[in-house]
Amino acid sequence: MAHLLELTQQGDPGTIVDESQLDKIQLQNPQQLYELWERQQWQAHGIDLSRDPADWQALSDDEREYILWGLSSFFIGEERVTTQFSGLVMAYEDQSEEAYLATQQVDEARHTQFFGRYYDQVFSIGGGIDAQLERVREHVNDAFVRLFDEVLVAENKRLIADPSDRGAKIDFITTYMMVIEGTLALTGQYTITTFLERRGILPGFIEGFQNISRDEHRHVAYGTWYLQQAVRRDRSVGERVQAKLAELLPIAAEVLVPPGCSLEDEWEMFGFTRSEVHGYAFQALSRRMKAIGLGIPQLV
């Protein structure tokens, strides 16, 4: 993982350990986050993958299947968050926000490209991204489908139908940056990256995934900034955010459950127990909520 300082510099309060000042924190605004993006370019097609195929071949069938399960949700998830994002781009309120939002959409496209290249060159699953996505669909569970194919798609459509609908924008940002990116993606990235680093394998994947993680922290920083401003202007927005969290966090918790397990089982994910996984996700979400000026619904 990138160093904590580096992540904190992304402006994501989920990474801040001293929580006492969170409700007074000055978050980076979209213009600052746009400029940060300019300084943090990376090339999905430029990362050295030369060591990864031999590492991959040396794993057992079970290990390969397990890693493929873990990564496939990310691959499909990246496609979903790229293509279901134009509604938010259209919902910009000034030119700085518009510029920032365009950076986020291209980040998601770059993440999809990284997975496409990796599946092709390391996992020998090729044929182009569309064919790859069809093939890896078998790895996702019902909660994933509900969150990414139903909730996210419907919320994007509401914004496209009326980009000036601020309630729809609050819902979309809560779903996308707080739940999908902040709670699910960053938790999965933390566990998988830590697992691979401990094993000392797949260095090309680790490098790409760390870049993806850095991008996601910047995205979550934007979402936290937006919700903080919105709640400060109108306290009733807070109830709306919490209602959306109460609706989606149980679904998100199901997304993380490994195949063959149920939510209540004492499952492990990449060397982390269920309670460690949930604890990591919960702590980061709770810090972000505190920066927004809200508590967190007691669900997870």
Place this chain on the structure above:
Amino acid sequence: MAHLLELTQQGDPGTIVDESQLDKIQLQNPQQLYELWERQQWQAHGIDLSRDPADWQALSDDEREYILWGLSSFFIGEERVTTQFSGLVMAYEDQSEEAYLATQQVDEARHTQFFGRYYDQVFSIGGGIDAQLERVREHVNDAFVRLFDEVLVAENKRLIADPSDRGAKIDFITTYMMVIEGTLALTGQYTITTFLERRGILPGFIEGFQNISRDEHRHVAYGTWYLQQAVRRDRSVGERVQAKLAELLPIAAEVLVPPGCSLEDEWEMFGFTRSEVHGYAFQALSRRMKAIGLGIPQLV
């Protein structure tokens, strides 16, 4: 200007001097253009502008007014082509095209950011991009308003309403990549960059504008590729492209007319005569049409 070889590497056939092979040319596809984008990152906020303010102050009032007129159409144009683009992003036909289209939208946002920074730091016109755009609006003519505020906006809305409408996509690409970028922007960029290079002034602006021009050639390459494929699949698409050109080229010709002149006058623009300006625009458009497999309507 960037070297010809470099521009040709963008895949824009408008830059190819040997026209005999144009109808057989293998254009770069969206996946290749996406990967090219990854290698051509640049920072609007990273360009050295330290020499430009002194150059600017040394110009006469008339010269400053003239340059401001020339650049303001670009500044507003960049905002327009950024914010009126989500319809095409939504109209992607596969993941490679989606990724490419996301790069183009963020390119346009980066161009707007460059102008915003430049107006602030060199022209001392600040207050944020929204305030700047309002202030420079006085410099654009009626044809500009017709093309950027009416035609482009309406065509983007048609695509948003139905991203699967291939006719609307053909119209949008013809308007945006063939007319606005290929005919207007690249011509204006050529004349202004040449003018400033001959005068040896505003090196920071020249550097940014060259990067913008490189991006635009990549965008026009995409549009040319898309129309070439579409015409090869269905010859009737060619009639649609030509009808759109016949509608818009007279408007585009008016956009280029300097203030106080009319289309028929023997005006000059940044040291180029009317016929040189039109000749440059026409030649590039005609090469691109040839690569698509079409003639050009006899209008310009």
